[in-house]
Amino acid sequence: GAVVSQHPSRVICKSGTSVKIECRSLDFQATTMFWYRQFPKQSLMLMATSNEGSKATYEQGVEKDKFLINHASLTLSTLTVTSAHPEDSSFYICSADAIAGFEQYFGPGTRLTVT
């Protein structure tokens, strides 16, 4: 089956620093990758959609200069949280869907804690 990996699985950083999270589709090419944020006991909130080779599309209320997304290839997308603050602490999950596919395949998530 389609496998999506995410790295790191957990990260703790100090306020004001930047953190990069990688999302990879391991056995398929993903035209589109999605980034979600999930706060405790809440649903997944879509942050942005990224297509290989083009700029990401951000959801309303998500700061594109704070959450930098790069989709360099059909198997890799990165999310960089810049100048992180404690309120950015959350569970970040990426997903990818195969070309012309309906189903999205989720990564295992990254638990970000900003101190």
Added chain:
Amino acid sequence: GENVEQHPSTLSVQEGDSAVIKCTYSDSASNYFPWYKQELGKRPQLIIDIRSNVGEKKDQRIAVTLNKTAKHFSLHITETQPEDSAVYFCAASLGPYYGGSQGNLIFGKGTKLSVKP
């Protein structure tokens, strides 16, 4: 844009009973409706999905029904077991062909299902 409402937010059943979770959506153009099970701290796992050209789909103890006219879809779990305890999310999407780009998944707020032995 699409809006997905999910009810109930919590559901407690006895082992062996059935559980039903309902979702409504707002965008009549949505045509893909997956259901995910998420255990604490883990990724959402797709358990069943349905497309708009189908009214019902079943996979062992799990079934999903779709009413396009009313814009609602439901998850049915029969003969529940303690390991079914988790948070369940419904979602709706326009599908990969809308506008030539991949459709975003819009999630409901989730239902915490507890199955008591």
